[in-house]
Amino acid sequence: GQNIDQPTEMTATEGAIVQINCTYQTSGFNGLFWYQQHAGEAPTFLSYNVLDGLEEKGRFSSFLSRSKGYSYLLLKELQMKDSASYLCAVSIGGSYIPTFGRGTSLIVHP
């Protein structure tokens, strides 16, 4: 089976940096996604990591270590609009079915 863990809630200050961790235990790992979901809205794609290392995309970066079953999403220069739920999802097996964690609710305050 697969188990994906991420913190339930985090708070941070506008302008700061926050790191959201995601750990997973699964067989047949293909890759790891991060999605952002604002309350009442559709999830939107942030990143997809297949290989180990850091991928940077503007203010957001995502890191993956396959050997450790570990990923993090790094958000820099936080803005109020970054307050949202961040979903970690693992693609597994030959079918590549995405398995989602329960999401981390990030609250950015002034």
Added chain:
Amino acid sequence: KAGVTQTPRYLIKTRGQQVTLSCSPISGHRSVSWYQQTPGQGLQFLFEYFSETQRNKGNFPGRFSGRQFSNSRSEMNVSTLELGDSALYLCASSFSGVNTGELFFGEGSRLTVL
């Protein structure tokens, strides 16, 4: 281009009834996948359709079914509704499937079962 469209956005049903939800993918996308989102379980994969064929299926009972039409529009059906089926049902489309990385989600259909 137009995004993923789901209808209806909200609906209320009673136990034992059935419901059909619709999803229109982004033009040109051939894959449609469905998800159930609840506060307790998070986002859970239901199934994926690609070129009118079910390609993958999650761990949901047979009461949950779906289909895809030749224009890639998809429907999912839930029969004999239970209270626990109350959830946000999301569909996502992509050009070649859930294995390609980026999924484009619709805003969902919020189902309440009384």
